[in-house]
Amino acid sequence: MTAVTQVLRSEWTKIRSVASTLWTLSLALVVTVVLGVLISALTRNEFDRANPADRLFFDPTYVSFAGMSLGQLAMIVFGVLVVSNEYSTGMIRTSLAAVPRRGTFLFGKIAVAAALALVVSVVTSFVAFFLGQAMLGPYRASLGDPGVLRAVFGGGLYMTLIAVFSMGIAAMLRSPMLSLGILMPFFFLISTVLGSVSATKKVGRFLPDQAGSRILQVVPSFGDDTPYGPWGGLGIMVLWVAAALAGGYVLLRRRDA
Numbered sequence: 622m623t624a625v626t627q628v629l630r631s632e633w634t635k636i637r638s639v640a641s642t643l644w645t646l647s648l649a650l651v652v653t654v655v656l657g658v659l660i661s662a663l664t665r666n667e668f669d670r671a672n673p674a675d676r677l678f679f680d681p682t683y684v685s686f687a688g689m690s691l692g693q694l695a696m697i698v699f700g701v702l703v704v705s706n707e708y709s710t711g712m713i714r715t716s717l718a719a720v721p722r723r724g725t726f727l728f729g730k731i732a733v734a735a736a737l738a739l740v741v742s743v744v745t746s747f748v749a750f751f752l753g754q755a756m757l758g759p760y761r762a763s764l765g766d767p768g769v770l771r772a773v774f775g776g777g778l779y780m781t782l783i784a785v786f787s788m789g790i791a792a793m794l795r796s797p798m799l800s801l802g803i804l805m806p807f808f809f810l811i812s813t814v815l816g817s818v819s820a821t822k823k824v825g826r827f828l829p830d831q832a833g834s835r836i837l838q839v840v841p842s843f844g845d846d847t848p849y850g851p852w853g854g855l856g857i858m859v860l861w862v863a864a865a866l867a868g869g870y871v872l873l874r875r876r877d878a
Contacts, residue, residue, distance in 0.1 A: 685753020792869025
């Protein structure tokens with residue numbers, strides 16, 4: 622138990638001593654909140670001109686999370702940097718010499734980074750919600766409304782899982798450029814295309830971001846026929862994250878530093 626504690630302390634020291642990882646978390650908070658506030662303000666101004674269907678299926682909680690699509694970009698970068706920085710600097714050799722048990726090393730790193738990401742993500746989600754609802758004025762939702770607290774707390778879980786998934790991919794690929802070169806198109810191009818085209822929509826809805834983001838919704842969108850609910854979608858995302866971490870662990874054990 623003492624060895625695990627020492628690993629956790631070591632990983633905490635590494636994360637807080639690298640400015641880029643902390644800056645990405647700060648950026649995730651700022652971008653998510655600011656963009657959410659702006660979209661919420663614009664939505665309030667345009668609400669009276671919206672068609673009846675849009676008003677009927679209006680989800681004020683989801684509107685306040687509009688900035689999360691860009692905020693998750695910063696969380697992806699954070700997750701990749703946490704794992705791959707040591708490979709790019711060559712420090713991985715020293716780290717593995719100090720902690721020969723590679724499973725302990727990897728999951729100690731991920732545990733510390735995930736805990737930090739969770740704190741930042743939950744704070745970001747709640748701040749985005751409260752400020753966004755303030756902008757919506759008479760169209761706002763309350764934290765006590767059915768499904769709202771679940772969506773707000775779920776927003777923090779969603780962003781955290783995005784970061785942890787990125788850590789698993791970075792552990793497999795080891796290169797920050799290669800990891801980002803795959804994750805960025807995957808989340809912002811491939812997933813969007815697969816989820817938008819009717820022929821691939823049923824496949825796209827089971828991708829990690831599309832399944833996980835279901836937790837953010839309180840009011841289902843018009844014509845929604847998704848075969849799982851908010852927690853089911855988050856469960857699918859957890860399976861993706863577990864697979865990425867398992868892949869990172871297996872490759873870390875098999876390869877040289």
